[in-house]
Amino acid sequence: MTPIVANSQPGEAAPAPGDPVAFELPYFDAILARLELSPESPLSRALQRHVHWGFFSSPDTADDSLAGYVVAAEAMTERVCAAGRVRSGLRILDVGCGFGGTIAHLNEHLSGCKLVGLNIDERQLARARQSVHAGSGNAVTFVQGDACALPFGDGEFDVVMAVECIFHFPSRRRFFKEARRVLRTGGTLVVSDFVVDSEKVDEMTDWTEAHADAQSNFYGVKSAALVSGTYARLARGNHFSELADEDITAATMPTYPGLKNLLSDAGLTDGVKATAYLEELSRMGFFQYRILSFEAEGA
Numbered sequence: 001m002t003p004i005v006a007n008s009q010p011g012e013a014a015p016a017p018g019d020p021v022a023f024e025l026p027y028f029d030a031i032l033a034r035l036e037l038s039p040e041s042p043l044s045r046a047l048q049r050h051v052h053w054g055f056f057s058s059p060d061t062a063d064d065s066l067a068g069y070v071v072a073a074e075a076m077t078e079r080v081c082a083a084g085r086v087r088s089g090l091r092i093l094d095v096g097c098g099f100g101g102t103i104a105h106l107n108e109h110l111s112g113c114k115l116v117g118l119n120i121d122e123r124q125l126a127r128a129r130q131s132v133h134a135g136s137g138n139a140v141t142f143v144q145g146d147a148c149a150l151p152f153g154d155g156e157f158d159v160v161m162a163v164e165c166i167f168h169f170p171s172r173r174r175f176f177k178e179a180r181r182v183l184r185t186g187g188t189l190v191v192s193d194f195v196v197d198s199e200k201v202d203e204m205t206d207w208t209e210a211h212a213d214a215q216s217n218f219y220g221v222k223s224a225a226l227v228s229g230t231y232a233r234l235a236r237g238n239h240f241s242e243l244a245d246e247d248i249t250a251a252t253m254p255t256y257p258g259l260k261n262l263l264s265d266a267g268l269t270d271g272v273k274a275t276a277y278l279e280e281l282s283r284m285g286f287f288q289y290r291i292l293s294f295e296a297e298g299a
């Protein structure tokens with residue numbers, strides 16, 4: 001992973017909905033294999049619903065137990081949903097939906113919603129369809145597709161969510177454009193992402209160059225991290241106004257020891273290396289874990 005600011009250039013070709021898009025997600029290959037072969041292993045139990053960092057409300061006293069991780073992952077979902085202004089009766093699209101954990105959470109807490117999970121990876125969607133069953137008058141669908149070429153009509157949704165997945169998309173700019181298109185005016189876009197502290201770019205560049213050996217492609221990140229402040233420009237350029245931008249790094253830090261243990265127990269040494277690298281970037285204040293929300297403005 002390198003600290004580059006922009007990840008898409010004007011004039012780049014946009015894919016059409018239905019175009020096959022290549023993706024490389026080494027960690028999902030590993031998680032899917034473990035879920036298949038050892039569904040009761042700690043790693044499988046930790047990641048079968050949510051595949052994202054935890055929100056630990058008391059980070060100083062948090063332990064690295066599996067139970068603590070599962071609770072914190074659900075708390076993170078709750079936090080992102082609140083920033084997305086979700087409520088009953090809305091049409092909600094969860095882009096990069098993993099195994100459907102966020103859709104499951106919404107389905108359990110809201111009623112009368114149209115809930116759509118989209119993922120590039122059909123293998124994850126197959127698991128989501130098996131585990132999430134619509135309740136409380138909700139309609140639940142899981143759709144295969146690319147975040148940068150959403151297979152939906154204009155203004156079809158009230159809320160678009162992208163929980164800890166935007167760094168995988170081929171272009172954040174194209175995703176923002178697509179999110180604006182499928183949202184009604186006044187609707188909400190919420191994303192969670194690792195953002196580089198603009199004050200520390202030079203220091204971070206030196207550090208990453210000096211620690212090049214500590215990197216690993218386990219997480220298959222496609223788009224380099226944005227520097228703080230860039231999201232505001234990205235939003236303005238795509239007819240969004242900023243609602244909130246919350247730095248929750250401190251509350252995510254206990255994720256690292258727990259996740260490294262789980263990966264280590266599962267024999268995923270490359271995963272331990274990649275997670276330790278991210279932990280260091282966060283501990284040194286280079287990476288901030290942020291939840292950002294935006295309102296769709298009229299064109």
Ligand SMILES: C[S@@+](CC[C@H](N)C(=O)[O-])C[C@H]1O[C@@H](n2cnc3c(N)ncnc32)[C@H](O)[C@@H]1O
Pocket residue numbers: 021023025028049050051052095096097098099100101102118119120121124145146147148162163164165168169170
């Ligand atoms: C860290 S996981 C997060 C999963 C889920 N949002 C959660 O919180 O549990 C990243 C997700 O992004 C998905 N993804 C990666 N590239 C994508 C793309 N171009 N379009 C849609 N989904 C994508 C992956 O398949 C994976 O499910």
